[in-house]
Amino acid sequence: MIQNLNKHDRDSLHEALAKSGQKITPQREIVYTVLLAQRDHPTVDEVYNRALETMPGLSLATVYNCLETFVGCGLVRQVNHERESTRYCPNLAPHAHFRDESTGRVHDIELPKEILDQLTKILPANFETETIEISFQGRTKSSTQN
Amino acid sequence: MIQNLNKHDRDSLHEALAKSGQKITPQREIVYTVLLAQRDHPTVDEVYNRALETMPGLSLATVYNCLETFVGCGLVRQVNHERESTRYCPNLAPHAHFRDESTGRVHDIELPKEILDQLTKILPANFETETIEISFQGRTKSSTQN
DNA sequence: CTTGCAACTTGGAATCATTCCAACTCATTA
């Protein structure tokens, strides 16, 4: 079910970890693999359960640690919605999120550069942005239940 | 320190509550007053502590209840940032938030209608938006420490 | 290839915001 990392992905992982002086561990490889295998913005718990299939005995605390590490070295993004559990997303291209209220699913929405540019322009001059989060909430009209 | 509600604000409160069939209570008036008195996006706890000055004996659970009621009848908005405590904001005009990492303070950013329009356009046709949340995170360069 | 050690992992306890609950209050209606 869960594939191994392909060379390219393994390289990004190793590179990102190396760059911030951290070690490569089996746990980290598996957690990263799980994240790439199914890009449905899983919660920590979901990642944990999926990873357990490959590595029984993995601990929840470690999953928290791994994900935090990845966020720290820019490999994945956190996705927060209201007060729900944090979700994780390995899509690094700038994008927004759409949360379907009826299914709870989160969809990536590509974010044109112009809009990002315009957005930063509405800030007062002395405000320096580090991250922008844009999230929509609503419903998808059936038909193409993407 | 905490003023009473002026006529206009009291009216919006009463109207909003009436419209959704809820009662006017001293607790609700005070919580709403606190919210309007200092528009710094307080957490529940902050609202609670400020309200205690006027109504000792008020309970935290009630503050949670009141705020939830207000959100429900559209009187206030919730503001979430990462996993921090939820904050509340009586500004109903469409606006984004900027969170200053160094101070933790949240600033309202006016949101031009064009940008909102453009944003909804980037969604696939069958996605129906109910709410959009835009939040910046960064720092303000000293000088005008707004 | 060994060694040393900082970095990592682990299970369980602790934290903290939020929700839940059952008893109580109070205004209103019958």
Place this chain on the structure above:
DNA sequence: TAATGAGTTGGAATGATTCCAAGTTGCAAG
């Protein structure tokens, strides 16, 4: 005046996340 139902209250329960101390391991240097 009694019944009704929404609202309030304090404390217990929940659930995600963090903390911690002990054990393990990756890997750089010898």
